[in-house]
Amino acid sequence: MAELDLGASFIPALHKPAALLPIAKHRESLLYLVETYPVTIVVGQTGSGKSTQIPQFLEQAGWCADWKVIAVTQPRRVAATTVAVRVAEEVGCELGKEVGYSIRFEDVTSATTRIKFLTDGLLIREALVDPLLTRYSVVMVDEAHERSISSDILLGLLKKIRKRRPELRIIVSSATLQAEEFLRFFSEDADEPTLQNGAEKVGSIISLEGRTYPIDILYLESPAEDYVEKAISTVFDIHTSEQTGDILVFLTGREEIENAVQAVSERSSQLPPHSKSLLPMPLFAGLTTEQQMYVFDEAPENTRKVIFSTNIAEASVTINGIAYVVDCGFVKLRTYNPKTGIETLTATPVSKASAAQRAGRAGRTKPGKCFRLYTEDAYRALTDTNVPEIQRSNLAPFILQLKALGIDNVVRFDFLTPPPAELMIKALELLYSLGAVDDYAKLTKPLGTRMAELAVEPMMAKTLLSAPSFGCLSEILTIAAMTSLGGNVWVQQDEDKKRVESTRRKFAAEEGDHITLLNVYQTFVTKGRKEGRFCHDNFLNFKALTRAVSIRAQLKRYLERFGISVDESLASAGTQNNKAEQICRCLTAGYFAHAARMQPDGTFRNVSGGTVLHAHPSSLMFNRKADWVIFHEVFETGNKIYIRDVSKIEKNWLLEYAPEYYQTKSRSVHGEL
DNA sequence: GAGCACTGC
Incomplete structure (x- = not known):
């Protein structure tokens, strides 16, 4: 199990009695602020104890009277669970009783739960059932400075809820000095700007000293x-001239990291005899959990660890014993181009906030040093913070969620930072073409409301809800679960590429990647879960496939709640030709906007013809012939645009399932269809 | 002929 930010149980100071934590002396002033103002912004560093102590202070001060609950949201699942475990220990209760947590697939709470840790995305979902979040007296949004889409939207919802529930208390916790921006957000009232002069103060900022x-x-x-x-x-x-202590190097991606690891192990043979050795190791999300574990092992005697990592070590993973940080100054950031609908992953200069967070990884257990691989002038030119995720993402899933929450006029929703209009328009256009919203941009019933409830992206939600009419719901359920693993089905294996290829071919289906994924899943549930070596021998990711089983079960429960029954008896009948065609037709009903045609040179063109697309090397279509295809995903990296999870279709299916979409397109853009 | 930073429901 990875040693996590909030599970930093090896830091001696955290084993001090809670009364000795820096936050303890702020207890009274904190409680006074929460009592007095609806909104409190808490500024405190990691290790100040804010996530563990504040909810306990509030509970002791009576904020859980009348069976009310204190909610504390986290951006990541691991954080929600580890903080809950620690607080339950401190309170001295069994996890799931007075203190519990709730994340997707795991609800460890009960009727007695008073302090509940959960992911911010899950709290938004709770608002679908209880729009005013009435069971909570206090909602604390932790790590809000990270500006994830979910926490941004949650803050907007809380601001709205506050008008209807003046007694609700909102705490926003942030590690960096973005406190003023959060306070300003809650103080401004776009609907009643005149009240601002001399209006009552909404909130206050409290700074907790870090450690x-x-x-x-x-x-x-x-x-x-x-x-x-x-x-x-x-x-x-560093190795030859600085004192002991491990090194953490921030690079941008897998390729750089693998090159650096190899270079260090080659060159360390040239170190003077009898000098200490250097042990380089990689860290990025694509590694299996076992491969990631090595970075937490203590280095052997007379050895210095040097970890080459992506941004995963900036906030998600904390490694103890780091005394030196080397920061390349870049990070790969995702941006979404609303004109093309393509996500691009590009190395971008880090923000000052990021640079500070990276440097801070050196000073957790003793004084440290941070070597920035850029000039001080370059540092001064960096932006203060990253562009918030909400301004560079495909917003369709979130617009759908907001509409399901009763926010019809999404353009006027009170965003912490409003997304560009083009992103909103693009999202609404997609939702309209899928039939989730009508001519007046209102959510349709039941299609739109059901799509909003399903925990998959809108195009897959539409595919799922279309599946009963194609007689392939059981199969599409599996495909939906498998594609939402995001390319993690196969483990990365560099060694024997031919063997990897021939192994993968065992699952391959003529029709393309979607049915191949279906074959993988069906083999996994019949063989792989029992036989320990199955996944290993077939280069499959056991953890990801286990997750697919959970996702599938959850999606099935949603459908049954809608009154759609899932006939699983057909699933075992395999994929006879007619069934495979029905599956591909059904996929076209949801993914018609992701269509492309193969060219004689093996590349693809999108429907309007202007964009060259390449099959991702993980796709079967990388080395097969096809004509028209639909694909799950498109992204640009390293100046090439890749499509992943690709399946063959017939051109006329596009017109059959999306006549409106392609009529207008073909007239204005392209003659081919 | 060749490869996606990190999260989440």
Whole structure:
């Protein structure tokens, strides 16, 4: 199990009695603010105890009277569970009694639960059932400075709920100094701006002293030409001239990391004899859990660990014993182009907030040093914070959720930072083409409301709800679960590519990747769950496939709640030709906007013809012939646009299932259809 | 002929 930010149980200070934590002396002022103002912004560093102590203070002060509950949201599942475990220990109760947590697939709460930790996305979902979140007296949004779409939307909802529930208390916790922005958001009232003059104060900011060690920041005198090379030489400089302590190097992606790890292990043989050795290791999300575990092991004697990591080590994973941080100054960020509907992943300069967070990884257990592989002038030119996710994402799933929450006029929703109009328009256009909203942008019933409830993206939700009429609901349920694993079905294996390919071909289906995924799942549930070696031998990701089983079961429960019954008896009948065609037709009913045609050179063109698409190397279509296809996903990286999870279709299916979409398109853009 | 940063329901 990864050692996590909030599970930092090896830091001695956290084993001090809670009364000795820095936050304890702020207890009275904190409770006074919460009593007095509807909104409290808490500024405190990791380790200040804010996530564990504040809910306990509130409970002791009576905020759980009348069976009310205190909700504390986290951006990540692991954080929600680990903080809950620690607070239950401190309170001295069994987990799930007075203190519990709730994340997707795991609800460890009961009628007696007074303090409940949950992911922010799940609390938004609770609002679908209880729009005013009436069971909660206090909602604390932790790590709000990370500005995930879910926490941004949650803050907007809470601001709205507050008008109907003046007694509700909102606590926003943030590790960096973005407190003023949060307070301003809750103080402004777009509906009644005139009340602002002399109106009562909505909230206040309280700063909790952190518990970190000093960190020396060092810059380059002149810019580095190649930051990977510079990172490697800096690692050797640290190793030969600095005191003991492990090194954490921030790079942008897998390729850079693998190159750096290899270079360090090659060059460390040139270290002087009898000197301490260097042990390089990679850390990125694509590794299996076992592979990630190594970074938490203590280095052998006379050995210094050097971990080359993506941004995963910036907030999600905390490694103890790091004394030196090397920061390349870049991060890969996802942006969504509303004109093309393509997501792009590009290396971008980090923000000042990110740089500070990275540097802070060095000072958790003793004083540290941070080597920034850029000049101080370059640092000054960085933006203060990253562009919030909500301004660079496909908003269709969130617009759908807001509408299901009764917010019809999404353009006027009170966003912390409003997304660009083009993103909103693109999302509404997609939802309209799928039939989720009508001519007046109102959610349709039952299609739109059901799509909003299903925990899959809108195009897959539409596919699922279309499946009964194609007689392939059981199969589409599986495909929906498998595609939502996001390309993690196969484990990354570099060694024997031919063997990997021939193994994968055992599951391959003529029709394409979707039915191949169906074959993988069906083999997994019949063989793989019992035989321990099945996944290993077939290069399959056991954890991901187990997750697919849970997702499928959850989606099935949703459908049954809608009164749609799932006939599983047909699933075992395999994929006879007619069934495979029905599946591909059904996929077209949801993914018609993701259609492309293969060219003689093996690349694809989108329907309007202007964009060159490449089959992702993980796709069967990477080396097969096809004509028209639909695909699950499209993304750009390294100047190439890839499509992933690709299946063959017939051109006329597009017109059959999306006549409106392609009539207008073909007239204005393209003659082919 | 060749590869996606990180989360979440």
